[in-house]
Amino acid sequence: MNNYLKISIISAAILLLISCGTQSGLSGFNLFPVSQDQQLGLQVNNQILNDKSQYPLLDEVKYKPVYDYVRNITNKLLNTGKVTYKDDFAWEVRIIDDAQTQNAFCTPGGYIYVYTGLIKYLDSEDQLAGVMGHEIAHAALRHSTRQMTKSYGVQTLLELATGGSSGGTLSQLTQNVVGLSFSRGHETEADAHSVIYLCETDYNAAGAAGFFEKITAAGGSSGQPTFLSTHPNPENRVAKIKAKAQELGCTNGKTYAERYNKIKTMIP
Numbered sequence: 066m067n068n069y070l071k072i073s074i075i076s077a078a079i080l081l082l083i084s085c086g087t088q089s090g091l092s093g094f095n096l097f098p099v100s101q102d103q104q105l106g107l108q109v110n111n112q113i114l115n116d117k118s119q120y121p122l123l124d125e126v127k128y129k130p131v132y133d134y135v136r137n138i139t140n141k142l143l144n145t146g147k148v149t150y151k152d153d154f155a156w157e158v159r160i161i162d163d164a165q166t167q168n169a170f171c172t173p174g175g176y177i178y179v180y181t182g183l184i185k186y187l188d189s190e191d192q193l194a195g196v197m198g199h200e201i202a203h204a205a206l207r208h209s210t211r212q213m214t215k216s217y218g219v220q221t222l223l224e225l226a227t228g229g230s231s232g233g234t235l236s237q238l239t240q241n242v243v244g245l246s247f248s249r250g251h252e253t254e255a256d257a258h259s260v261i262y263l264c265e266t267d268y269n270a271a272g273a274a275g276f277f278e279k280i281t282a283a284g285g286s287s288g289q290p291t292f293l294s295t296h297p298n299p300e301n302r303v304a305k306i307k308a309k310a311q312e313l314g315c316t317n318g319k320t321y322a323e324r325y326n327k328i329k330t331m332i333p
Contacts, residue, residue, distance in 0.1 A: 097210035099153065105210070106155065106174020113159075113178065123160040123181060123332075134328050135160060135179055138194050142201055145265035147258075149205040150175070156201075160184075162333065171200035173209045181332050187276060190321035191263070195272025195306075198259030206258065208251040256302060260309040270315035274306040 113120045125132050136158045143151050154175030161178055167186040169179045177200060179193075187193050203209065247255070256273060264270040281303070 094214055095207055095211045096214045097207070099150065099207070102150075102173035102204070102207055102210050103154065104174075106172040106176050106204075109172045110155075110157070110174075110176040113176075120178070121162045123162040128160070128331065131184075131328060131331050132158070132160060135184075135193075135197075138190065138197060139177060139201070141266055142194065142198050142262045145262050147261050147265055148201060151205075154204060164333070169196055169200050171204045173204060173207065175201070175204045177201070177204075184332060185329055186279075188279065188322060188325070189272075189275065190325040191269040191272030191319065192275040192279070193272075193325070194263055194266070194268050195259050195274070196276055198262040199255045199273055201262065202255040202258035203247065203251070206251070206254055208247050208255065212247060212251065252302075253305065256306050257309050260306055260313065260315070264310065264313045264315035264317075267317045267319045269318045269320055270310040270313070271307045272320075274303045275320075277303045277306070 114122075123131065139156065139158050142148065143156055156175040156177065158177045158179070161180045163180050164182045164185060166180045166182040169177070169183050171177045177197065179197070183196065184193065187196070259273045260270050263272055269275070
């Protein structure tokens with residue numbers, strides 16, 4: 066790391082400590098450089114690819130139409146011009162072959178994973194686009210490293226950023242990425258940006274709300290998707306998503322339920 070970047074990081078940390086005084090003020094601050102999001106994401110991605118027992122990937126050759134479908138949704142969102150770091154992060158998409166897990170996640174640096182269980186659970190393309198928009202937002206807004214800034218503290222991250230930490234520190238951070246629970250503020254941000262992305266397409270911009278409405282209709286906590294184990298479910302989430310779509314004046318409303326259901330029949 067060059068001296069200029071080291072000085073910038075240290076200066077930012079000093080200003081942060083002066084202005085905040087405690088860790089409670091760190092939720093919106095990020096001491097990691099963007100390059101660290103890229104490095105963490107690459108490491109997590111490599112770990113996932115090498116752990117076929119925990120993350121069995123859907124065969125890309127045999128299920129090419131499914132991959133093309135999900136990747137087309139991703140590209141549609143990325144090409145709205147609203148996704149920060151669109152040209153800096155990887156934005157690779159893979160599908161995990163696990164029908165029992167209704168989940169999706171995006172690592173720092175834009176490595177997106179969608180479980181077949183989530184695709185089967187949802188009812189329409191706009192719902193999947195809404196969830197994927199939410200996950201893309203977590204990476205684009207750098208929520209993982211923002212959360213780590215808060216969790217690990219300034220001193221640890223200064224050591225990591227300036228190259229003074231042990232190899233175990235980065236390894237520990239990498240292992241914590243997939244199961245990282247975001248704050249309510251980060252979840253609200255990701256929901257809002259999902260709407261912002263979808264609003265620039267022909268989708269129903271509140272597609273993510275349809276997902277949470279489906280959860281509500283199921284009733285209770287039993288049988289809820291795994292998605293909620295890593296994504297807290299604040300009250301009024303559906304209302305906030307719909308209000309954001311109304312605020313932005315989003316008028317398109319395509320759900321593409323018919324073609325979505327055709328894709329679902331192709332999944333094992």
